[in-house]
Amino acid sequence: MKSSRPAAPSTNHAPTLKLVRLAIDTYHENVVYLHRDCEVYRTEGFQALSKVRICGNGQRILAVLNVVDDDRIVLTDQLALSEQAFNNLELEEGELVTVEHAEPPASMNAVRRKIDGERLDQEDFRHIIEDITESRYSKMEIAAFLVASGRTELDRDEVLFLTRAMVASGERLDWSEDLVADKHCIGGIPGNRTSMLVVPIVAAHGMLIPKTSSRAITSPAGTADTMEVLAEVNLSMSKLHDIVRKERGCMAWGGTARLSPADDILISVERPLGIDSQGQMVASILSKKLAAGSTHLLVDIPVGPTAKIRRMSDAQRLRKLFEFVADRLGLHLEVIITDGRQPIGRGIGPKLEARDVMSVLENDPQAPADLRQKALQLAGRILEFDPDVRGGSGFAIARDILDSGRALAKMNALIKAQGAREPDWQLGKLVLEVPAPDTGTVTEIDNLQLARVARFAGAPMDQGAGVELCKKVGDPVSKGEPLYRVYAQFPADFKFARKLCEQDIGYQIGAAEAVSQPFVEF
């Protein structure tokens, strides 16, 4: 169509406009603002949400059009660009630019082929990810790509192509060591703070484990949220490097935006849409780890009736996909399928989870055994990445590091290096005890419902909010005994959390024989 032609020198019917920067952050979507009375808007017949091309002085970008009726935002002889768009165009304010109809970026043809059910090749994914990274896609176009690739799943070669394209889209850290370990859980299990135990154990052994941690997106706490109870987590990349060099590990957040930047952009659309596909998940996780310089990765896939993965067959399929892609990209990857029937540890929420972690590190006899056990199991598997560790002996080494207090010492060193925060263990002052409705045995705990209650109560924004589990699956209970306590700081949060518990306490009480069996050896 008309707009697919090459950029024209400005002519009398393609009037020039003066470029201005509008300080609106549209997050990787180029947006252009034109005044409704601007000549080019009237004559070119632009539609709302039109894709347009802006050219000036040899530079050009694609952008989505917003129309403005306010002279304070943009004048009729001006063309305003959102922050990202302005930066992408790389021109100065006041320079003259033209604007004309544009077709979608060329790689949208591949997206349309994907919508039609075709299989895409490496070049297709390379072009798509390149165009996404360069902000040539609108949010609508990204959504179309995500839905089209989630709809019937990418095949495993396509996931490989996508992962490779995502790694290539950004920078890649090089730690100049042969073994750079990492672990990753696909999520969905509240209280599952094993990273905060695995990192000190593995680093104490001397293995490099620079763990960039994430904040909670839809869960009641992420590793970064929990670590933040104890230490600063928002570190610069250079500080993070210094800590890793000295301590062999870290648990920090940030500095990852330049690693697999396409991943952040895709997630920014995936998250509000609430869609996820296994192919996208594998590409997202592996591209970030590869870009972060990991050479060895342990992936934790919890399986349970209320976990993300609910059947062993699905977990095995996901495992094969992880292995296939990692093998072809030179990443040593192992998958561990774990018991995802219920939350791990006692606490759900930043302070409660930090307390669980510290009690395990301090070898407190009251420390939650399941958290300790799972962390040792994971750490042991990671230690076996070390060629000098005999297969099967990782668990014992990990246990020795933990029991001897070396893991705690390493944790304290990491906290000090990242910047210790004054410990404040005060939980939310509003407390709800949820009693057992019957006498019997806890047969099931709903991960999703407990996570929801903790979030309603205020986690992770309120560090002291959350849920403390008094009973776990298999525990006998008498009617009226507390199953868990909800902590909240603010009356509104408390009210909503209580209402949610009234709808569904998230526990099943039954006969001892009815306890659901773990899906995996644990």
Add this chain to the structure above:
Amino acid sequence: MKSSRPAAPSTNHAPTLKLVRLAIDTYHENVVYLHRDCEVYRTEGFQALSKVRICGNGQRILAVLNVVDDDRIVLTDQLALSEQAFNNLELEEGELVTVEHAEPPASMNAVRRKIDGERLDQEDFRHIIEDITESRYSKMEIAAFLVASGRTELDRDEVLFLTRAMVASGERLDWSEDLVADKHCIGGIPGNRTSMLVVPIVAAHGMLIPKTSSRAITSPAGTADTMEVLAEVNLSMSKLHDIVRKERGCMAWGGTARLSPADDILISVERPLGIDSQGQMVASILSKKLAAGSTHLLVDIPVGPTAKIRRMSDAQRLRKLFEFVADRLGLHLEVIITDGRQPIGRGIGPKLEARDVMSVLENDPQAPADLRQKALQLAGRILEFDPDVRGGSGFAIARDILDSGRALAKMNALIKAQGAREPDWQLGKLVLEVPAPDTGTVTEIDNLQLARVARFAGAPMDQGAGVELCKKVGDPVSKGEPLYRVYAQFPADFKFARKLCEQDIGYQIGAAEAVSQPFVEF
């Protein structure tokens, strides 16, 4: 999750902000602008593109977040809304509002089920279309819905559900007559201006045919663009009503935004994405016609190697889908499958097409025979909607109305009623004659390439720009004889159109026997 809870009374951690209106037209997407230093932005941990809920004084809307770094746009104690969002919230500037995380609208669950390949029911479509109409969907969410429903096609019941939901989303005109006729072509054939002949013929017969016309979106001219050469087309709904009452017909644009408003919103996303599905097309066309009060509709499906529909089997499948949905919604619908091998008439572009139309109405012996023939065929079929017209006699009645000059008289009456414009038949002053490269017979004309050349030349914005065909399929030509002429007003347009012709003239010259056969009796 936390945000799915009901709106809370404002608490000390949900600070209130002062509402301001920001005159940015984000077209059916509610956008909220918060200052980066605004307390709620910092404490709530919003992400870019977060979906948020804004509440105040019992009102609430969902919106997508944009972050602002400029005090001139929004202050740190303010919350600014785009025009549509402000109107939807229905509060005054300065009123206090709260903002909090929001989940996607509830009907997004149905969209996610559709992504997973499930079949949706009437209630699902009703909720989706209601949420879209009420601006609860972001553009990303609309894109997800469109891709999910286009991906493997909606089944025919789903198309019915969607159509019904779309009609219910807006107003519905009632002409208080038993027979309100309309015609619709699915598009793709340049020069196909039959509506401008069918409407005068049918209205001259006395049948009601209130045709709201569209402007070109991706084609070189729509009926509204072409009619605008002769008369005003941008009429108010009340003026349109007056004209229809008096003249039994009209060809105007506008006033349709309240008819099936969901259709306009869906198209605003479909168009920039360049995706289309037959199910969406049928729902879009039929919902608009039903909302416009049509009782009888003739749908024209052109078939040809460069038409939208390329195989007779596809045309038949589309026909059945139209019939199925229309029957269940009480719309009398007939489908006519027509010859779409080449452009209709001689001209492509507003003035050139208006000239063709007027020459047919004036019974000029030089008038393009194919345009006349096709218009009579369509008008004849519509006239047979009249119970008093004997089956098979419509064509003769239409021809009689045209030959007698009654159609021309009606056209002149319509032009006068809508507001006649001073006729100006001056074509673009820059002319390119494209000669036949060989001697032989025209065997094929590429609809897409000819439309592209006309658009590059400036149509429809420049009324006098476009393409004039000198030869049609089956015509013998000698090498060097002109195949068509390109008219442009501006040198840049002329240059680009010429370049396009140099790449591909869009004509095939061959042996007389190689002329492609029409796919249909014509």
